[in-house]
Amino acid sequence: MTLSDEQNPSPPGGSSPRAPSEEQSSEEASAPQPAPPPVPGAALPEDLRVSWSWPHLAVFVLFSVASMAFVQLAFSSYLKSARHLPVKRIEQVLTSSAAYVVAEQIAWFGLLMLFLWLTLAVLRQAPFWRTVGWRALPPPASLSGASWRYFLTGCFLAIFVGLAGTRIRQPQNMPIQELLKDRTGTLLVMALAVLLAPLVEETVFRGYLYPLLARRLGVPLGIVLTGLFFGMLHGAQLGWTWGLVGLLMLVGIVLTYVRARTGTVVASYFVHLGYNSMLAMSAGISSHGFRAFPPGS
Secondary structure: OOHHHHHOOOOOOOOOOOOOOHHHHHHHHHOOOOOOOOOOOOOOOHHHOOOOOHHHHHHHHHHHHHHHHHHHHHHHHHHHHHOOOOHHHHHHHHHHOHHHHHHHHHHHHHHHHHHHHHHHHHOOOOOHHHHOOOOOOOOOOOHHHHHHHHHHHHHHHHHHHHHHHOOOOOOOOOHHHHOOOOHHHHHHHHHHHHHOHHHHHHHHHHHHHHHHHHHHHOHHHHHHHHHHHHHHHOOHHHOOOHHHHHHHHHHHHHHHHHHHHHOOHHHHHHHHHHHHHHHHHHHHHHOOOOOOOOOOO
16 A cells, blocks of 8 residues: 555545535535515615715704804894994894895805705715706606696696685785885895796705605605695794695695605706796786885885
8 A cells, every 4th residue: 555545545445535425416506595684664666865864964954054054143243343333223124135135045055055966976976966866867767758748737726825815814024025015125035036046945845844754754744744744844934824834845845745746856846947937027017017016004
């Protein structure tokens, strides 16, 4: 017996050790494999698969309140130092002067959009507009044809709300009415309502808030709650006239329903744009081209 035979003794019968048989290999290959763990949110529609949650929303709400206070403080400091106005006069200017109210709103909107962009696009390195719901309209709808359809829907919604509002007893000198007493103020408010408000409000409510509520609480409740919060945001402008606030809640629910039905903020944006554009057109018609304003309006 050689040295190699001593180191590698053969089993009885002279056969060598066998490798795993082909039958065993095939059986192992055909054995059922364990299913992969489910991906969180995989069952949700793509437009509801958002990366933020309740803590993120809480931080956003706190930032919204703090940023509004900061904007008001900044404008108050300017009026006090540059124009030397007393405190009571400053409060009056910041609530009844259309130029300052619109400037405050633009500054606040800018801070809100900056916050969302930093937290969603910069920190998470995600495409900003798609992340907050600005996606292509579902086929076979084309942007040109569908945009007009949604725009006209918003126009008819504004007509309905206007007619319903005539049956509600409205107090004199609501805050929004104080801004529409002259041509300059009305043009500024209408420009804000048409050019900026639909973009920012749809991004915040239908792009940021709704997906989280729908993901956590279900689509129906998400639609309703988003609409209620939308109406509440405009309550101060209407002097908390609850009939009018309720109509704006209904508008918010319709906008959110359109967003949920289509899966994109683009659709609700055009409805919102049509709604606000019809309001601006009505203001222009009632004031004879923003030239004649009845006393006490």
